[in-house]
Amino acid sequence: DAGVTQSPTHLIKTRGQQVTLRCSPKSGHDTVSWYQQALGQGPQFIFQYYEEEERQRGNFPDRFSGHQFPNYSSELNVNALLLGDSALYLCAVPGTSGSNEQFFGPGTRLTVL
Amino acid sequence: GNSVTQMEGPVTLSEEAFLTINCTYTATGYPSLFWYVQYPGEGLQLLLKATKADDKGSNKGFEATYRKETTSFHLEKGSVQVSDSAVYFCALRDGGSNYKLTFGKGTLLTVNP
Numbered sequence: 001d002a003g004v005t006q007s008p009t010h011l012i013k014t015r016g017q018q019v020t021l022r023c024s025p026k027s028g029h030d031t032v033s034w035y036q037q038a039l040g041q042g043p044q045f046i047f048q049y050y051e052e053e054e055r056q057r058g059n060f061p062d063r064f065s066g067h068q069f070p071n072y073s074s075e076l077n078v079n080a081l082l083l084g085d086s087a088l089y090l091c092a093v094p095g096t097s098g099s100n101e102q103f104f105g106p107g108t109r110l111t112v113l
Numbered sequence: 114g115n116s117v118t119q120m121e122g123p124v125t126l127s128e129e130a131f132l133t134i135n136c137t138y139t140a141t142g143y144p145s146l147f148w149y150v151q152y153p154g155e156g157l158q159l160l161l162k163a164t165k166a167d168d169k170g171s172n173k174g175f176e177a178t179y180r181k182e183t184t185s186f187h188l189e190k191g192s193v194q195v196s197d198s199a200v201y202f203c204a205l206r207d208g209g210s211n212y213k214l215t216f217g218k219g220t221l222l223t224v225n226p
Contacts (some may be wrong), residue, residue: 004151034210042117042202042216043157056211090156094212100145102206104157111130 003029004105006091012111013081021076021108023091031055032074033102034066037088049074078110086112115140119203119217126193126224131198134188134220136177142206146170146186147214151200160188160201184207193224 003026013019023032031050035043045058049068068074078085088109092102118164138144148160148170161170166181175190186203203217 031212033214035214040219042204042218043214045213045215048155048212050211051146058213092214100206100212101147101159101162102212103159104149106156 004091004103005094006089006105008107008108009106010109012113015081015083016113017081018066018077018079019081019110021089021110022073022075022077024073024103025091025093029093030072031094032068032072033092034074034076034101035090035092035104036060037096037107038084043090046076049107081112086110095113115144115205115207115215117205117215117217118201119201119220121220122200123221126222128195128224128226129192130224131195132188132190132193132222134201134203134222136186136188136217138184138186138203138205140184140205140215142208144207146175146177147204147206148175148186148188149202149204149216152221153199158201161189161213183187193222195224195226196223198222 005024033048034046037043047057052068063079065077088107090107091105095101116139145164147162149157150160161172163170163179169178177188200219204214204217
């Protein structure tokens with residue numbers, strides 16, 4: 001059990017709409033990372049939040065934004081959806097203190113029509 | 114920048130066959146290396162890891178050795194089972210990336226009885 005829940009499980013939107021995805025780490029996980037996994041591809045890093053601030057960002061446009069709350073849960077927002085945004089969106093948290101692995105949630109499958 | 118290259122799939126084997134999935138990487142510094150597995154319809158699970166040269170990661174009969182001289186981290190298993198059918202991803206985290214992972218494109222493994 002990675003200790004991460006994501007919601008919703010599946011989501012269907014149309015082009016131009018906006019979407020918000022949610023990630024809830026178990027207590028103690030203060031760093032949250034978001035990844036996009038397109039069909040047939042490996043996950044790509046979107047950004048990472050720590051202490052409610054974006055600390056690192058991958059090669060994604062400003063349409064992708066995020067937020068981290070005081071309880072360490074996080075949201076990923078995508079504006080002006082494109083067909084190419086259809087993907088599995090994964091949230092990840094680090095392992096135990098001193099380890100360097102990431103543990104992933106089950107993901108949210110976003111379909112843009 | 115960092116990159117991970119995996120052998121193209123799909124790979125189809127019979128039960129009890131030997132498995133090798135090749136992975137090579139390009140990174141600055143001294144990365145940590147990982148194999149993740151994704152079963153159908155599920156999120157990513159950490160399979161094994163290695164954090165320095167010549168380390169061998171192992172789990173569930175799978176092994177991979179961190180070879181700095183060849184920048185490789187090939188995944189092996191001596192006898193695969195039908196239940197090993199999944200997509201396997203090689204990934205790296207470089208020393209200064211603060212948990213960001215760079216993934217390969219994944220290799221689909223199908224094991225037939």
